[in-house]
Amino acid sequence: MALSAAKCPSSSAARLSLGHPSLRSSTLLRPFPNSSALARRVPSRSFKNWNLNVVCKQEAGAVPASSSAEEAPSKNVENGGLFGLSSEEYGNAIGLDASERESTVSITVVGASGDLAKKKIFPALFALYYEDCLPKHFTIFGYARSKMTDAELRTMVSKTLTCRIDKRENCSEKMEQFLNRCFYHSGQYDSEQNFAELDKKLKEHEGGRLPNRLFYLSIPPNIFIDVVKSASQSSSSKDGWTRVIVEKPFGRDSQSSAALTRGLKQYLEEDQIFRIDHYLGKELVENLSILRFSNLVFEPLWSRQYIRNVQLIFSEDFGTEGRGGYFDNYGIIRDIMQNHLLQILALFAMETPVSMDAEDIRNEKVKVLRSMKPLQLEDVVIGQYKSHTKGGVTYPGYTDDKTVPKGSLTPTFAAAALFIDNARWDGVPFLMKAGKALHTRRTEIRVQFRHVPGNLYKRSFGTDLDRATNELVIRVQPNEAIYLKINNKIPGLGMRLDRSNLNLLYASRYSKEIPDAYERLLLDAIEGERRLFIRSDELDAAWELFTPLLRELEEKKIAPELYPYGSRGPVGAHYLAANYNVRWGDLSASETT
Numbered sequence: 001m002a003l004s005a006a007k008c009p010s011s012s013a014a015r016l017s018l019g020h021p022s023l024r025s026s027t028l029l030r031p032f033p034n035s036s037a038l039a040r041r042v043p044s045r046s047f048k049n050w051n052l053n054v055v056c057k058q059e060a061g062a063v064p065a066s067s068s069a070e071e072a073p074s075k076n077v078e079n080g081g082l083f084g085l086s087s088e089e090y091g092n093a094i095g096l097d098a099s100e101r102e103s104t105v106s107i108t109v110v111g112a113s114g115d116l117a118k119k120k121i122f123p124a125l126f127a128l129y130y131e132d133c134l135p136k137h138f139t140i141f142g143y144a145r146s147k148m149t150d151a152e153l154r155t156m157v158s159k160t161l162t163c164r165i166d167k168r169e170n171c172s173e174k175m176e177q178f179l180n181r182c183f184y185h186s187g188q189y190d191s192e193q194n195f196a197e198l199d200k201k202l203k204e205h206e207g208g209r210l211p212n213r214l215f216y217l218s219i220p221p222n223i224f225i226d227v228v229k230s231a232s233q234s235s236s237s238k239d240g241w242t243r244v245i246v247e248k249p250f251g252r253d254s255q256s257s258a259a260l261t262r263g264l265k266q267y268l269e270e271d272q273i274f275r276i277d278h279y280l281g282k283e284l285v286e287n288l289s290i291l292r293f294s295n296l297v298f299e300p301l302w303s304r305q306y307i308r309n310v311q312l313i314f315s316e317d318f319g320t321e322g323r324g325g326y327f328d329n330y331g332i333i334r335d336i337m338q339n340h341l342l343q344i345l346a347l348f349a350m351e352t353p354v355s356m357d358a359e360d361i362r363n364e365k366v367k368v369l370r371s372m373k374p375l376q377l378e379d380v381v382i383g384q385y386k387s388h389t390k391g392g393v394t395y396p397g398y399t400d401d402k403t404v405p406k407g408s409l410t411p412t413f414a415a416a417a418l419f420i421d422n423a424r425w426d427g428v429p430f431l432m433k434a435g436k437a438l439h440t441r442r443t444e445i446r447v448q449f450r451h452v453p454g455n456l457y458k459r460s461f462g463t464d465l466d467r468a469t470n471e472l473v474i475r476v477q478p479n480e481a482i483y484l485k486i487n488n489k490i491p492g493l494g495m496r497l498d499r500s501n502l503n504l505l506y507a508s509r510y511s512k513e514i515p516d517a518y519e520r521l522l523l524d525a526i527e528g529e530r531r532l533f534i535r536s537d538e539l540d541a542a543w544e545l546f547t548p549l550l551r552e553l554e555e556k557k558i559a560p561e562l563y564p565y566g567s568r569g570p571v572g573a574h575y576l577a578a579n580y581n582v583r584w585g586d587l588s589a590s591e592t593t
C-alpha cells in the first residue's frame with residue numbers, strides 16, 4: 001500500500017513511491033554504535049516506471065495538499081512531547097504500527113540565509129507545493145548562523161516566491177499555507193548541540209509519522225563535512241531515510257574532491273548523497289536523451305562520420321556581483337565548465353544506455369568521460385572581464401568587485417577544445433566556452449554537420465555547401481528551442497537556394513511554463529530518483545580531465561586575456577576555434593532565432 005503519497009502525479013506509480021514500503025528503506029546515515037536500524041540500499045526507480053505524462057497537478061477536483069494540520073507541532077507535543085521517544089516508539093505508544101504510520105518529509109535548507117537558498121531553493125519548493133508535488137506531510141526548516149525568527153525567515157522567503165504556474169489561482173492563499181510550514185533554527189555548522197536542537201524541532205512537527213529527512217547543503221563546500229558530521233550525529237532520521245543534497249563544485253580538483261567524498265562517506269552511504277548539478281534538471285538538457293534515442297533520424301548521424309564539431313556555449317550578461325568570495329577561489333572553469341558543460345557533453349556523446357535507469361545512464365556517462373583526454377593548455381583560452389563604458393554607463397571590471405582581491409588572475413571566461421578518443425567521436429572537436437559579463441545570456445548546444453559530398457549545387461547555383469552545412473541548435477536557455485538549419489529552394493520560378501530553420505520554439509508549442517531545474521531535482525531527491533544526480537566515479541572522471549590544466553594555469557600564473565564587459569569575449573577564443581577550422585555558431589550575424 002502506497003503510504004501518504006503526494007498529490008503529485010497520481011498517474012505515475014513512481015510518484016507514489018515516496019512512502020512505498022519497498023522504497024521505505026531505512027537508509028540511515030552510516031550506522032552508528034547506537035543506531036538500531038539497518039542501512040539498506042534504496043533501489044533506484046527505473047525510468048520505465050514513470051508515466052511519461054507525469055504531471056503534478058491532478059485533473060479537476062484536485063485536493064490541495066493538507067495545510068493547517070501540518071503547520072503547528074503535532075498533537076504529541078500536547079501529550080508531553082517526544083523527548084526520549086523515537087517517532088517509531090511514539091507511533092507505537094499511540095497504537096500505530098509501522099505499516100499504518102504515514103510518512104512525512106522534513107526538508108532542512110542549510111545556509112538558508114544565502115543567495116542560492118533565496119534565489120532558487122525556496123522558490124522551487126514553493127513551486128512544487130503549488131503544483132501539489134510535495135508529499136502530503138512535509139515541513140521546511142531553514143538553518144544557518146544568522147539570527148532569524150520564523151517570521152523573519154518567512155518574510156525573507158516571501159520576497160522571492162512567485163506563482164508562475166499558468167492559472168495563478170489562489171496564489172496568495174497557497175503562498176501563506178507554504179510559508180506557515182517554513183521554520184528557522186539558527187546554529188553553528190559544526191555544532192552537534194545546535195543540530196540536536198534542530199532535531200527536537202523536527203520531531204515536534206513529524207509527530208508519530210515515519211520521519212524522512214532531506215538536508216540541502218546550500219553552503220560553501222569547505223563546510224560540507226562539518227554539517228554532515230553534526231547532522232548525522234544529532235539530527236538524522238532514526239527509522240526513515242536521511243538524504244543530503246550537496247552543491248557543485250564538489251571540491252577544487254581531483255584531490256580535494258576525493259577527500260570531500262571520503263569525508264562525506266564517513267557519515268553517509270553513497271545512495272544518501274545527492275550531488276546536484278542543476279543543469280541536469282534543465283528541460284532541454286533532460287530532453288537530449290529523448291531527442292536522440294526516441295527519434296530514428298538523429299542516432300544514425302550522431303558520430304564523426306556526419307558531425308564536424310559540437311559547441312557547448314554558456315554566456316551570462318552580468319558579472320560576479322558580490323559573489324567574489326566564492327567565485328575568486330574557483331573561477332569559471334570550476335564554476336561552469338567542469339560540471340554543467342561537461343555533464344551536457346557526457347549526455348550528448350554517451351553510447352546508448354542499456355535502459356533509462358539511473359545507473360545505466362550514469363555508467364555510460366562515466367565511460368565517455370573516461371574516453372576523453374585531459375585538457376591541454378594549448379587548447380584553452382582564458383579571459384577576465386574589464387570595465388567598459390557604453391551609452392554613458394560604466395560597467396565594472398571583475399577586479400572592481402569589492403569581494404574580489406585586487407590583481408586577481410581568476411578567469412571569468414574560458415574556451416577549450418576537448419576530444420573523445422573512441423570510435424564514435426575520434427577527431428571531432430567539442431568546443432566549450434563559458435563566460436560572465438558577455439553580450440548576452442544564453443546556454444546552447446550547437447551541432448555542426450559535415451558538408452554534402454559532391455556539392456551538386458555549387459556548380460549549378462553557386463551555393464557553397466561547404467559553408468551552408470546543416471546545424472542543429474539546442475537552446476537550453478533563454479527561450480528554449482530546438483532548430484535545424486537547412487537549405488531550401490526560394491519559392492518562385494527561379495532556382496535559388498535559401499537557408500531556413502526547422503524550428504521548435506517551446507514558448508509557441510507549449511502553453512505551460514517550464515519548471516525550474518531545481519524543482520525537478522528536489523522532487524527526485526525526495527523520491528530517491530538518482531538519474532539526474534552525479535555519482536562519485538563520474539565526479540572523479542570529470543576532475544581528472546580538468547585538474548592538470550587547472551594546476552598548470554595556477555602554477556604558471558597564466559594571465560587571462562582581458563575583454564570588455566558586455567563584449568563577445570576574448571579574441572583568443574576565435575583563434576582557438578580556427579585552429580580546428582571552426583567558427584563559433586553563436587556569433588554569426590544570422591543568429592536571429
Ligand SMILES: NC(=O)C1=CN([C@@H]2O[C@H](COP(=O)(O)OP(=O)(O)OC[C@H]3O[C@@H](n4cnc5c(N)ncnc54)[C@H](OP(=O)(O)O)[C@@H]3O)[C@@H](O)[C@H]2O)C=CC1
Pocket residue numbers: 111112113114115116117144145146217218219220221223247248249326
Ligand atoms: N548562488 C548560486 O547561483 C549558485 C550557488 N551554488 C552553490 O551553492 C552553495 C551556496 O551558494 P550561495 O548561496 O551562493 O553561497 P553564499 O555565499 O550565499 O553562502 C550561503 C550561506 O552560507 C553561509 N556562509 C557563507 N560563507 C561561509 C563561510 N565561509 N563559512 C561559514 N558559513 C558561510 C552564510 O550563512 P550564515 O552566515 O547565515 O551562516 C551564507 O548565507 C555553494 O556551494 C555554491 O557553489 C551552485 C549553483 C548556483
Ligand SMILES: O=C1O[C@H](COP(=O)(O)O)[C@@H](O)[C@H](O)[C@H]1O
Pocket residue numbers: 278316335336
Ligand atoms: O552553478 C552556477 O550556475 C549559475 C547559472 O545557473 P543558471 O541556471 O541561472 O544558468 C551561475 O550564475 C553561477 O555562477 C554558477 O555557480
